[in-house]
Amino acid sequence: MPINVTIDADELRALRAIREEHDALQSERDGLRSALRLVTAERDLAEERLRAYRRELFGAKSEARASDQPGLFNEAEVLGANATPAQEDTPETRIAAHTRKKRGHRKPLDPNLPREVVRHELPEAERFCNHDGHALVEIGVETSEQLDVIPEQLRVIQHQRVKYACPCCDLGIKVTPAPLRIIPRGLLTESALAWVASGKYQFGMPIYRQAVLLRRFGGDISSNTLAASMVRVGLATQPVINLMRDALLDADVIYCDETTFQVLKEDGRKPQTKSYLWSQMTGSGTPIRCFAYTAGRGAKLADKLFAGIRKGAVLMTDGYEPYNGIAQQYQLVHLGCWAHARRYLVKAEDNVPKAARSPDLLATRFIKLIGKLFAAEARSETWPAERRQRLRRRYSARVLDAIETLMLEQLPGVVPQSLLGKALTYLHGQWPKLIRYVENGNWPISNNPCENSIRPFVVARKSFLFADTVAGAHASANLYSLVESAKANGIDPYRYLTWLFQRLPLAKTADDYDALLPWKLPANLR
Numbered sequence: 001m002p003i004n005v006t007i008d009a010d011e012l013r014a015l016r017a018i019r020e021e022h023d024a025l026q027s028e029r030d031g032l033r034s035a036l037r038l039v040t041a042e043r044d045l046a047e048e049r050l051r052a053y054r055r056e057l058f059g060a061k062s063e064a065r066a067s068d069q070p071g072l073f074n075e076a077e078v079l080g081a082n083a084t085p086a087q088e089d090t091p092e093t094r095i096a097a098h099t100r101k102k103r104g105h106r107k108p109l110d111p112n113l114p115r116e117v118v119r120h121e122l123p124e125a126e127r128f129c130n131h132d133g134h135a136l137v138e139i140g141v142e143t144s145e146q147l148d149v150i151p152e153q154l155r156v157i158q159h160q161r162v163k164y165a166c167p168c169c170d171l172g173i174k175v176t177p178a179p180l181r182i183i184p185r186g187l188l189t190e191s192a193l194a195w196v197a198s199g200k201y202q203f204g205m206p207i208y209r210q211a212v213l214l215r216r217f218g219g220d221i222s223s224n225t226l227a228a229s230m231v232r233v234g235l236a237t238q239p240v241i242n243l244m245r246d247a248l249l250d251a252d253v254i255y256c257d258e259t260t261f262q263v264l265k266e267d268g269r270k271p272q273t274k275s276y277l278w279s280q281m282t283g284s285g286t287p288i289r290c291f292a293y294t295a296g297r298g299a300k301l302a303d304k305l306f307a308g309i310r311k312g313a314v315l316m317t318d319g320y321e322p323y324n325g326i327a328q329q330y331q332l333v334h335l336g337c338w339a340h341a342r343r344y345l346v347k348a349e350d351n352v353p354k355a356a357r358s359p360d361l362l363a364t365r366f367i368k369l370i371g372k373l374f375a376a377e378a379r380s381e382t383w384p385a386e387r388r389q390r391l392r393r394r395y396s397a398r399v400l401d402a403i404e405t406l407m408l409e410q411l412p413g414v415v416p417q418s419l420l421g422k423a424l425t426y427l428h429g430q431w432p433k434l435i436r437y438v439e440n441g442n443w444p445i446s447n448n449p450c451e452n453s454i455r456p457f458v459v460a461r462k463s464f465l466f467a468d469t470v471a472g473a474h475a476s477a478n479l480y481s482l483v484e485s486a487k488a489n490g491i492d493p494y495r496y497l498t499w500l501f502q503r504l505p506l507a508k509t510a511d512d513y514d515a516l517l518p519w520k521l522p523a524n525l526r
Contacts, residue, residue, distance in 0.1 A: 045417055109145050116148075154219045157189055180505035183232050187225060193233050194497035196226055201476070201483045202493050204460030227472070234475025236504060239513045241478050244485065245280075245290050247517075249309040253283030253443065255316045255450035256305075256323065259458055261293060262466040263473050269295065271466075277477060278305055279454040283316065283444055286519050287488035289453050291480045293473040299325050306330060314440075316447050319430050336433030339446035342370045344423035351419050362410055363420055366427075369403045377445050389441030400435050407431075453484055485518045491526050499525055 119141075127136045159178070166172025182190060199205045205213075207230065211223040248254065261277040263269075276297050282288045294301040299322035306326050315332040317323040318340045327334035349363035357364065376396050380388040407427055414421040427434070437443045457480055467473040482500070483493040500516055507513050514520075 041415065045415070109147055115145075152213075152217050154214070154217045182236055182501045182505050183229060186229065186232075187221070188229055190501035191498045193229060193501055194494050197230060197233065197479050197497050198483065198494040200230065200460070200464070201479045202456070202487070204456065204463055206460075206464040209463075227468070230479070231469075231472050231475045233501060234478045235471065237478050237482060237500070239507070240500070240504070240516050241290070241481055243510075243514055243517060244288055244481060246308065247286065248280055248282055248288045248290050249306070249313075251282040251285050251288070251310075251313065253314040253316065254309070255279075255281045255283055255444070255447055255453075257318065257447060257450040257454055258297065258320075259454055261461070261473060263293075263295075263468075263470055264466055265469050266295060275473065276301075277454070277457060277473075277480075278302070279450055279457075280305065281450050281453050281488075283314070283449070284442065287485065289481055289484035289488055291454075291457070291477040291484070293470075293477045295470075298322065302326060303329070314443055316444050316450070318447055319426060333436070333443075334433050335437055335443060336430040337447035338370060338373060338434060339448050339451075341423075341427050341430060341434060342367060344419070344426050345370070348419040348423050362414075363423070365406065366403065366423075369399055369406070372399045373445065385441035387441070392438040392441065396438050400438065403427075404431065404435075453488075456480075456484065482518060486521075489519045491518060491521055495525055496521050 122136075128134065129136060161176040161178060163176075164172075164174045182193070186193075188196070196207070196210055199210050200207060207227045208223040211221060211226055214221055256278065258276045258278045260274050262271070262273075263275050264271045266273070266275070269275075274297075275293065275295050278292045278294060280290045280292070292305055294304075297320075302322045303326060309330050309332070311331050313330075313332050314335060315323065315327055316335045316337065318337050323334065326332070345363045345366045349357070349361065349367060352361060352363070359365075359368075373396055376391060376399075380391050383391075407424060411424050411428055414424055416422070416425060437445050467476060482497065486493045486496040496518055499521060503516060507516060
């Protein structure tokens with residue numbers, strides 16, 4: 001039989017109060033769990049950032065990994081052996097035997113260097129045989145060589161301009177005109193200017209150190225005089241720089257990168273404000289390196305560097321957003337840099353404690369796959385473009401498919417603010433540009449060559465720290481362009497700058513300036 005239970009109003013109100021209190025406690029507990037998860041995630045991110053800062057300060061800067069070495073790359077050979085297309089399409093590769101240089105042998109000194117012979121002979125009293133007392137006769141010499149350095153020698157070039165006069169009157173006086181100089185009435189000769197310029201822009205020696213060095217040899221020249229001379233000669237080379245930029249913008253492949261460059265005295269800007277030095281270089285044709293200074297990093301400033309670029313050219317950059325607008329505006333083929341994509345993943349892997357690392361670590365898996373892409377490029381570096389294109393189509397495309405699959409699988413499950421989350425977000429955002437290089441065997445996989453071209457400036461910046469004026473920044477950009485372009489063409493920058501500074505005052509027409517481009521230096525002067 002059913003049991004009837006009667007609950008009065010007071011009991012009902014008590015039960016409702018208990019229910020409401022239970023629901024409130026449940027809600028509070030859920031809130032505390034959510035807060036705990038949030039605090040835990042924030043703690044993990046803070047610890048990750050702390051480890052990243054510590055590694056940035058004290059850790060190794062190299063991004064190299066053992067698995068990235070080209071010697072471990074063998075998938076291309078396996079793929080080539082199993083492929084069955086026409087024979088002319090099958091890439092043929094041969095692995096050279098491993099050799100190791102024998103230690104203990106010094107590199108011989110340059111035979112073209114002048115040599116001074118110093119003979120070392122025994123004293124007369126020791127030139128006899130200890131066995132039978134007979135006099136010793138010379139049968140040969142044992143030769144060893146040392147490299148000697150003669151410090152720089154300073155001299156003064158005294159120009160005497162002969163004056164002529166008429167013996168019959170006082171109106172016929174003539175003076176031999178002064179030769180044209182890159183700096184009118186300048187204190188330094190063209191070769192001395194080239195010595196200072198190569199010291200700073202090739203070897204990274206600040207001007208004040210060069211002034212100290214000159215004093216050791218008797219040249220008491222102030223650092224202000226040297227700095228002002230560099231500004232004047234740097235700005236005087238602008239016509240040659242303009243022609244270099246025109247030639248660069250006409251290339252099929254162009255790299256671009258930028259780095260900070262502080263200028264102290266700039267109208268409307270504080271000395272601490274960041275300015276930038278841009279690096280552009282050719283990826284095909286004549287090696288050209290062009291540097292340019294801008295007061296900022298915005299799209300309008302970057303756009304001026306590409307005015308006149310050839311439609312349809314290939315542009316290789318990192319993921320900086322203004323490059324996308326430039327590529328769209330000038331209808332360029334925009335390539336993404338795999339070195340930058342890999343760099344974010346390396347940071348994520350390095351931030352994991354060594355005890356927790358394993359081959360199954362997600363960042364490590366990505367790095368190994370990207371390493372295969374670079375290994376394929378290293379193996380095919382000397383191949384013709386058509387053969388490299390076949391390798392990319394058959395092998396690299398498969399590796400890219402594996403990277404994309406892994407990326408799409410793991411991207412939803414990572415914390416966006418973590419190092420790994422930032423790496424995968426960057427990879428996903430740049431993906432269409434990153435995979436585009438496989439379409440042509442002449443297109444590069446990374447922006448590393450441009451980073452290498454800008455590295456001398458970055459290293460030297462640690463010494464001279466900043467430019468004093470905007471004119472000095474533009475002059476430095478011009479001289480870096482000349483020095484790095486000369487190096488890229490296998491030319492000694494000092495010889496080229498001496499030759500340029502001597503002939504630049506004589507140039508009048510566009511053809512005259514065109515003949516002064518770095519790669520047009522006569523062969524007998526290189």
